[in-house]
Amino acid sequence: MKISMIRDLLDAEVLCCEESLDNDVYSACGSDMMSDVLAYVKDQAVLLTGLVNPQVIRTAEMMDMVCIVFVRSKRPSEAMISMAEDDGIVMMATEKRMYDACGTLYINGLIGAKAVHV
Amino acid sequence: MSDSLVFHFDVDGDNFTSAGQASTQVKKNLRQLGLSPAIIRRVSIAMYEGEINMVIHANGGTADVVVTEEYIEIVLRDSGPGIKNVEEAMQEGFSTATDSIRSLGFGAGMGLPNMKRYTDSMKIDTVVGEGTTITMRVNLN
Ligand SMILES: Nc1ncnc2c1ncn2[C@@H]1O[C@H](COP(=O)(O)OP(=O)(O)OP(=O)(O)O)[C@@H](O)[C@H]1O
Ligand SMILES: [Mg+2]
Numbered sequence: 001m002k003i004s005m006i007r008d009l010l011d012a013e014v015l016c017c018e019e020s021l022d023n024d025v026y027s028a029c030g031s032d033m034m035s036d037v038l039a040y041v042k043d044q045a046v047l048l049t050g051l052v053n054p055q056v057i058r059t060a061e062m063m064d065m066v067c068i069v070f071v072r073s074k075r076p077s078e079a080m081i082s083m084a085e086d087d088g089i090v091m092m093a094t095e096k097r098m099y100d101a102c103g104t105l106y107i108n109g110l111i112g113a114k115a116v117h118v
Numbered sequence: 119m120s121d122s123l124v125f126h127f128d129v130d131g132d133n134f135t136s137a138g139q140a141s142t143q144v145k146k147n148l149r150q151l152g153l154s155p156a157i158i159r160r161v162s163i164a165m166y167e168g169e170i171n172m173v174i175h176a177n178g179g180t181a182d183v184v185v186t187e188e189y190i191e192i193v194l195r196d197s198g199p200g201i202k203n204v205e206e207a208m209q210e211g212f213s214t215a216t217d218s219i220r221s222l223g224f225g226a227g228m229g230l231p232n233m234k235r236y237t238d239s240m241k242i243d244t245v246v247g248e249g250t251t252i253t254m255r256v257n258l259n
Contacts, residue, residue, distance in 0.1 A: 033220075034170075035228035038163050041236075051223040055170070058138040059223075062145065062162045064155065 001025055001110045003067050003090050006046065009104050012069060012094040015076065016085045023090075025067060028110050030102045034059045046110070048101055052076055057083045066090060071098045123151075123185040129169055131178025131196075134222060140181045141166035151185065153258070160236040161190050161256050167229040168194040168252055174219050175199070176250060189238075192254045200246035208234065 004021040007014055014021065028046035031037050037047060037059055046067045047060050052074045060068050067090040070076065075093055076084075084091045094101055106112070125147060127140035145162040165181065172179040176198020184191045201207050208230050215225025234240050237254040244250040 032223060033226040033228075034223045035167065035226045035232060038167060038232050039228050039235075041159060041163070049223075053222060054135050055138060055223055058142060058166065061142060062138075062159070062166045064159055 001105075001108065003046075005108070006067065006069065006105060006110070007092055009108055010069065010092070010094040010096055010101055012092040015091040015093060016081050017088055017090040020066065020088065020090050023066060025110070027112060028102070028105060029112060030071075030098055032098075038063065044112075046105075048098060048105075050074055050098055052080070054080055054083060056080075057087065057089065060089055061087050067092070069094060069101065071096055071101050121187060123147075125183040125185075127181040129172050129178045129181055129194075129196075131173055131176065134173060137170050137173040138166055141169050144183050148185070148190075157190070157256060157258065161192065164233045164236045164240075164254050164256070165192045165194075167233050168192065168254070170224060171229055172196045172198070174215065174222075174224055179249075187258070189258055190256045192237075192252075194252045195249065196251075197249040200248055200250055201242065201244045202246055204242050204244060 003023055025045035027044045029037055029044045030048035032049055032051045034055055045065055047065050048069045048071055049056055050071050057080055070093045073095050129140055130136055141162050144165055148158045172194055176196035179196030182193045206212055210231045211227040213225045213227035219225045238257045239255045241253045
C-alpha cells in the first residue's frame with residue numbers, strides 16, 4: 001500500500017515528509033505503549049498511536065519505520081515535526097480512533113506483524 | 119584492541135524529552151560504519167530500552183558502546199535504586215512504573231525482555247540502594 005493511500009483511507013492530514021507519500025509499505029502496528037511496539041521487529045513500516053511525545057518518533061526511528069499516524073486528532077509539536085523531518089518519517093493526523101483506523105487499513109490490505117522479505 | 123571504537127554518553131535523568139538521544143546517535147554512528155541494518159536495529163532497540171529505563175527508573179546514568187571486529191558491547195551504568203528481584207523484572211509484563219510514566223508510553227514491562235531478546239548476551243549487576251549496570255553484547259559474525 002502506498003503511504004498516500006493511508007492518508008486517503010484515514011482522511012488524514014499529512015504533517016511532514018510529503019515527498020515520501022509514494023513509497024510502499026507492507027505492514028503496520030498500533031499501540032500507545034512504546035515497548036510493545038519495540039517487541040515485534042517484523043518490518044512493520046507504519047505506527048498508529050494515540051501517544052504524542054518525542055519518544056514516539058525515537059521508537060519509530062529505532063524500528064526503521066517510515067510513517068507515523070496520530071489517531072483521535074492528536075497533534076505533535078513543531079519540535080516533533082522537525083525531528084521526524086530529519087529522520088525522513090512521514091507523519092499524519094487523523095480524526096479516526098485507534099480501532100477504526102487500524103481496522104480500515106487492515107481490511108484494505110495493510111496487515112499486521114508478518115515478516116516481509118526486503 | 120587497537121581497532122575498537124568507543125562511544126561515551128551521559129544520560130540526563132531529569133529530561134524525558136531528551137531520553138533516547140544517545141541511542142539515536144549510536145544508530146547514526148553504526149550506520150556510518152556500514153554495519154547491516156538488522157544488526158544496527160537490534161543494537162539500537164536494546165540500547166534505547168536501557169536508556170529509557172535509566173531515565174524513568176534510575177534518574178539517569180552513563181552509556182558506553184564499544185565496537186570491535188567481533189561484537190558490539192553496550193554498558194549502561196546508573197546510581198539509581200537498583201532492582202530488587204531481577205528474575206521478576208525480566209518477566210514480560212512486570213513493571214513498577216507509575217501511572218504518570220504509563221501516560222508517557224512506558225511501563226508495559228517489556229523493556230528488559232526486549233533487551234534480552236535482541237542481544238546475544240545480557241548481564242545485570244545490581245545492588246539495591248546503589249545502582250545497576252547492564253552489559254549487553256551483539257555478535258557481528
Ligand atoms: N535501571 C533500572 N534501575 C532500577 N530499576 C529498573 C531499571 N531498569 C528496570 N528496572 C525495574 O525493572 C522493571 C521492568 O523493567 P522493563 O524495562 O522490563 O519494564 P518497564 O520499564 O517498567 O516498562 P517498559 O520497558 O515496557 O516501558 C521496571 O518496572 C523497574 O522496576
Ligand atoms: Mg523499560
